[in-house]
Amino acid sequence: MTQRRSYAVGTGLFIVLGFAALAYLATQTTSVANQGGGDTYKVETRFANVGQLKVRAPVKVAGVRVGSVQAIELVPGKEEAKVTLAIDDARKDIPSDSVATIYTSGLLGDQYVGIQFGQSKTPVKEGGEIGLTRPAQQLEEMLGKFFGGGSAPDRLGGTFHVTGDFTNIGGLQPGAAVKMAGVPIGSVESVVVKPGAVEATVTLAIDKRYSQIPDDSAAAVFTSGLIGSQYVAIQPGGSPSFLADGDQLVLTQSALQLEDLIGKFLVNGSPSDNKSGGAQGGTQPDTSGKK
Amino acid sequence: MTTRDDNVVMRSLAQIGACGLFLLTILAAIPRSLKHGRETIRQIWFVGAMSLTIVMTCGLFVGMVLGLQLYDVLSIFGGTSATGTVVAIAIYRELGPVVTALLFAGRAGTSVTAEIGLMRATDQLDAMEMMAVDPIAYVVAPRFLAGVVALPLLGIVFCAMGVFGGHLVGVTWLGIDNGTFWSNMTAAVDVHKDIIDGVLLKSIAFGIVVSLIAVFQGYTTPPTSEGVAYATTRTVVASSIAILALDFVLTSFLI
Numbered sequence: 001m002t003q004r005r006s007y008a009v010g011t012g013l014f015i016v017l018g019f020a021a022l023a024y025l026a027t028q029t030t031s032v033a034n035q036g037g038g039d040t041y042k043v044e045t046r047f048a049n050v051g052q053l054k055v056r057a058p059v060k061v062a063g064v065r066v067g068s069v070q071a072i073e074l075v076p077g078k079e080e081a082k083v084t085l086a087i088d089d090a091r092k093d094i095p096s097d098s099v100a101t102i103y104t105s106g107l108l109g110d111q112y113v114g115i116q117f118g119q120s121k122t123p124v125k126e127g128g129e130i131g132l133t134r135p136a137q138q139l140e141e142m143l144g145k146f147f148g149g150g151s152a153p154d155r156l157g158g159t160f161h162v163t164g165d166f167t168n169i170g171g172l173q174p175g176a177a178v179k180m181a182g183v184p185i186g187s188v189e190s191v192v193v194k195p196g197a198v199e200a201t202v203t204l205a206i207d208k209r210y211s212q213i214p215d216d217s218a219a220a221v222f223t224s225g226l227i228g229s230q231y232v233a234i235q236p237g238g239s240p241s242f243l244a245d246g247d248q249l250v251l252t253q254s255a256l257q258l259e260d261l262i263g264k265f266l267v268n269g270s271p272s273d274n275k276s277g278g279a280q281g282g283t284q285p286d287t288s289g290k291k
Numbered sequence: 292m293t294t295r296d297d298n299v300v301m302r303s304l305a306q307i308g309a310c311g312l313f314l315l316t317i318l319a320a321i322p323r324s325l326k327h328g329r330e331t332i333r334q335i336w337f338v339g340a341m342s343l344t345i346v347m348t349c350g351l352f353v354g355m356v357l358g359l360q361l362y363d364v365l366s367i368f369g370g371t372s373a374t375g376t377v378v379a380i381a382i383y384r385e386l387g388p389v390v391t392a393l394l395f396a397g398r399a400g401t402s403v404t405a406e407i408g409l410m411r412a413t414d415q416l417d418a419m420e421m422m423a424v425d426p427i428a429y430v431v432a433p434r435f436l437a438g439v440v441a442l443p444l445l446g447i448v449f450c451a452m453g454v455f456g457g458h459l460v461g462v463t464w465l466g467i468d469n470g471t472f473w474s475n476m477t478a479a480v481d482v483h484k485d486i487i488d489g490v491l492l493k494s495i496a497f498g499i500v501v502s503l504i505a506v507f508q509g510y511t512t513p514p515t516s517e518g519v520a521y522a523t524t525r526t527v528v529a530s531s532i533a534i535l536a537l538d539f540v541l542t543s544f545l546i
Contacts, residue, residue: 007336008329014340018444021451025490028473029379029454030480 354456
């Protein structure tokens with residue numbers, strides 16, 4: 001009998017240990033631990049883009065968690081997302097003119113809603129709305145801004161066409177951006193090989209808003225960043241007269257070939273080694289396209 | 292040659308079929324076996340509590356080695372603070388239930404098979420039937436139930452020890468910040484997906500499969516000492532295959 005009881009006690013201990021371990025895992029190593037059980041009040045926000053924001057993502061003021069995202073839904077008939085925030089009752093003092101922004105924690109982290117306080121004396125109420133929002137920054141757009149791909153400008157004002165002859169356009173594609181001072185002002189409309197010459201004629205469609213480009217400007221094929229796409233950069237000259245539709249850019253600078261550059265570094269490679277036929281990467285503007 | 296292959300296939304199929312029928316027999320006998328509740332408790336002690344040492348030791352070392360490996364790999368990306376998260380998730384979702392079930396099959400499943408097999412070989416089971424004691428209700432069902440109860444508890448203890456081991460290596464030895472370790476872990480681990488679905492559900496499924504294979508192999512063993520030896524081996528082999536295959540199926544449903 002005593003032996004039997006000792007089995008029962010030992011088994012009971014084992015089961016208690018198992019459940020204690022379960023309680024430990026469930027409370028200490030999971031997100032239950034940081035879900036404040038207190039009451040919350042709801043605040044609505046509207047974002048043009050919520051990015052990767054997820055339900056239950058934190059809401060933070062000055063980096064401190066004050067609540068969580070309760071629901072994300074599309075506003076019917078609009079390209080807009082309604083995000084319902086559940087904010088702890090202890091934080092009743094959020095000004096009604098605060099700004100809600102979607103941030104990303106770190107470069108690859110999850111997204112959360114940050115609230116910057118406004119100046120208003122009236123706090124936002126249960127069911128109220130934070131009207132001022134900033135949408136999630138899309139990494140692609142930010143990279144685009146850095147690496148110059150950018151978005152092609154709208155063509156509301158129409159475009160005018162100019163051409164330029166390049167000895168080598170590298171990887172330039174129709175549709176690539178045309179930029180002046182880094183600002184997209186148009187796009188490459190076509191790239192054709194000039195008959196009878198080892199040159200490419202590039203037609204640029206430039207927005208009519210940028211009509212005051214000196215007619216002695218130079219065009220160069222640049223690469224945005226080390227691995228970015230190629231674009232045509234216009235370097236304005238000093239002439240008092242401006243480019244008009246159908247004009248030709250005389251001063252052109254061909255694309256730099258990475259291989260040529262590396263070759264120059266490594267072996268002082270001469271362009272004559274180059275077997276790509278007329279692909280002379282050079283940093284000097286070549287004037288071969290002169291009329 | 293083909294006839295022999297046919298025989299192997301047919302034999303395996305017959306085994307699986309007999310195993311399924313045996314499960315139904317056990318389930319039908321469970322209400323009767325509850326009269327012998329003390330026997331079930333005694334079996335939980337033998338298959339569960341007595342397996343604690345090996346499960347806890349292995350859990351600790353699995354957690355430690357995971358911590359070490361992940362720290363090494365994550366330091367390439369400067370992401371060592373994620374060590375705790377990955378240790379916890381890897382252990383909860385896969386290693387905890389699977390390794391515990393494999394250990395359980397080796398530690399407890401074999402002893403159950405050998406015990407029942409020897410009862411068969413020494414005609415004890417027949418003697419019980421002669422005395423109008425149902426061996427399924429008195430011998431098989433308590434051991435089956437004990438396995439189903441004990442394995443989830445062992446799995447949870449394994450997970451707790453694994454996280455502790457990961458903490459030991461990551462924080463105490465390699466110097467990851469203690470707060471970062473825990474806060475990253477708590478932010479990423481989900482009670483439903485990782486603990487209930489991951490540890491508990493899988494462990495219960497493995498508990499059913501391993502216990503069933505163990506008692507079935509023991510009960511149907513040829514009544515010779517060689518037969519008992521083969522049955523014990525088959526328990527380990529069949530359990531291991533069943534655990535890993537079932538783990539894949541369960542994961543693909545749960546994920």
